[in-house]
Amino acid sequence: MVGRVRDLVPDVERIAVLRANALGDFIFALPALExxxxxxxxxxxxxxxxxxxxxxxxxxxGPVDRVLVVPPADxxxxxxxxxxxxxxxxxxxxxxxxxxxxxxxxxxGGGANSNPVVTALGAxxxxxxxxxxxxxxxxxxxxxxxxxxVFRYLEVAGLVGASPTTVSPRLHVTPADxxxxxxxxxxxxxxRPRIALHPGASDPRRRWPAERFAEVAEHLVADxxxxxxxxxxxxxxxxxxxxxxxxxxxxxxxxxxxLGGLLGFYTGCAVVVANDTGPVHVAAAVGTPTxxxxxxxxxxxxxxxLRARHRPIGSWTLxxxxxxxxxxxxxxxxxxxxxxxxxxxxxxDVPVVEVLEAVTDLSQPA
Numbered sequence: 001m002v003g004r005v006r007d008l009v010p011d012v013e014r015i016a017v018l019r020a021n022a023l024g025d026f027i028f029a030l031p032a033l034e035x036x037x038x039x040x041x042x043x044x045x046x047x048x049x050x051x052x053x054x055x056x057x058x059x060x061x062g063p064v065d066r067v068l069v070v071p072p073a074d075x076x077x078x079x080x081x082x083x084x085x086x087x088x089x090x091x092x093x094x095x096x097x098x099x100x101x102x103x104x105x106x107x108x109g110g111g112a113n114s115n116p117v118v119t120a121l122g123a124x125x126x127x128x129x130x131x132x133x134x135x136x137x138x139x140x141x142x143x144x145x146x147x148x149x150v151f152r153y154l155e156v157a158g159l160v161g162a163s164p165t166t167v168s169p170r171l172h173v174t175p176a177d178x179x180x181x182x183x184x185x186x187x188x189x190x191x192r193p194r195i196a197l198h199p200g201a202s203d204p205r206r207r208w209p210a211e212r213f214a215e216v217a218e219h220l221v222a223d224x225x226x227x228x229x230x231x232x233x234x235x236x237x238x239x240x241x242x243x244x245x246x247x248x249x250x251x252x253x254x255x256x257x258x259l260g261g262l263l264g265f266y267t268g269c270a271v272v273v274a275n276d277t278g279p280v281h282v283a284a285a286v287g288t289p290t291x292x293x294x295x296x297x298x299x300x301x302x303x304x305x306l307r308a309r310h311r312p313i314g315s316w317t318l319x320x321x322x323x324x325x326x327x328x329x330x331x332x333x334x335x336x337x338x339x340x341x342x343x344x345x346x347x348x349d350v351p352v353v354e355v356l357e358a359v360t361d362l363s364q365p366a
Contacts, residue, residue, distance in 0.1 A: 006139065008161035009125055012040050012102040018048045018118055018128075019107045020070050020077040022202070023259075023278030024302065025149070026053065027285050029107050030063070030169035032153035032162075036105075037063035039162035046099070048117075050077050056259055061172040068096060075113025089117075097122045103160055107153045110134050110143040127159040145331050146300050168306065171285040173267050174260065181264030184256050185228070188268050192226040193363060196266060196283070198274035199242050200235040204343045206276045208293045208350060210238060214245035215352050216273060220359065221248035225270070228253050230262065230279060270363045273355060275347070276302055284310055289362040291355055295346045297328065311358035315347040 015036060019029045026049070036045055047053055047064045054067040071086040072079040079086075087095070097120075104121045106128025108114040115135040118126050127139040129152070134143075139159040154164050188194050199213045217227045227248070231239040233255030243252050257265055266272055266283045273291045274280035280292045281302070289309040294302065296314050303312035318328045322342040329335045 006159060006161045008039055009103060012043045014044045014046065014099060014101050014103075015040060016046050016048055016068070016096070016099070016101045016104040016118075016121055016123065017107055018070070018076075018105070018114055020049045020053070021108065023052075024276075024281040027169045027171070027278070027281040028149035028302070029153045030171070030285065031150050031164060031166050032107060032157040033063040034166055034170075035154060035157040035162040035164050036160075038165045039157070039160075043102070046101070048096075051080060051083060052259065059176075060174060068092075068099075070117070073113070073117075075109070076117060093117070093120045103127065105156055105160065106137060107156050111137070111140075125160065128156055146297065148305070149301050168304075169281065169285040170287075171263060171282065173263050173286050177260040177264030178267065179264070180258055180261035181268065184253065184261060185265055189226060192224060193270035194268055195220050195225045195227050195359065195363075196230050196269045196272045196274075197227065197242065198230045198272065198277065198279045199238055200231045201275040201277040205346045206293075206295060206298065207345050208275055208347050209345060210241040211245050212348075212350075212352055212355075213242045213273070214250075216355055216359075217242065217246040217250045218248045219352075219356055221246075221250065223360075225363075227251075228265075230254065230257070230265070271359050273359060291358040291362065293347050293350050293355070309362065311362060313350050313354050313358065315350050317346045317349055320344070321346070321348070 044065045047067045048070050049067050051069050057064050057067055071089050071092050073089050101121050101123040104118045104123035104126045106114050106118040110131025111129050111134035126137040128137050129143040130140040131143040141155055150167055197213050199210050201207045220227050227250045229239040229242050229252045231254035236254040239252040239254035243250050263286050266288050267286050269288050271289045272283035276294045276298045280290050283290050292312040294312050294314050296316050299314040304310045319326050320340040320342050322344050325340040327340045
């Protein structure tokens, strides 16, 4: 049945939520998880996720009680580097059914691959998203691509009667997070506010050029800021490009911090400047002001609508810089056009001055 807000379901003891994709995707679902926690305060809330979810959420206050790690599968998640062997999907489903979930929610995309997994859990009521051609759930809402992600998952929570308590994702920072950050970076200097730059993104189309980040770093160091570049171990080369191009003392932390350590480090930053990728959403979730660089389509889906502490800057590039194809048409099959195979930056038109102005604005005392 097509989704609408419902009453709370009676006699719910255990809720499963499938959300096993990337870091930013998990952050977007936090308000919906908070809504479920508020609506069903006595139920156990189980996230069906990846190993990194289990590591991140262990001993961390928040709406999730427990994580069940789902095996890698098409459309569900990919295996992480050096990930140990997991049960098969059939074995996982068999074990999950013994949990006797009352509700199973799909917050994992259009449902072609994820709805069969949610249905197989055997819950009394299933609910979630459904794109054209995907299997139905007991309660579902249409997956429409251009929608702010936070509100998308709040609507899914509404299918089982859970009302929003917040629209702002929040991640609790623990003493262990702060200690790990301090062990790597040390304490901030009282007279030099810290700025973090994050030049990485899994999709090259969302990456602002490294030399632009370097130019930002130069200006910020000259203005008295202590500047760091964050990234994963796989992004060390990109982080080093920024450090090398910046004619100023800038330190790379790529590969040096755990995810918890990154939370702790960002908590001590005056501003985080990043592409549209997980760390910019993590920074916002721990309460740090952010300057995010977004392609216009992702600006709709992923950028926070709040402006007191956040400045998403949008690129309005619609035509591929490589071949000129209008890439706004690919998601609309009734419109003429074609998909573009190139993976080049679509955000190069964002000027350095806009980023610097946003950082200055956010880092000044209120």
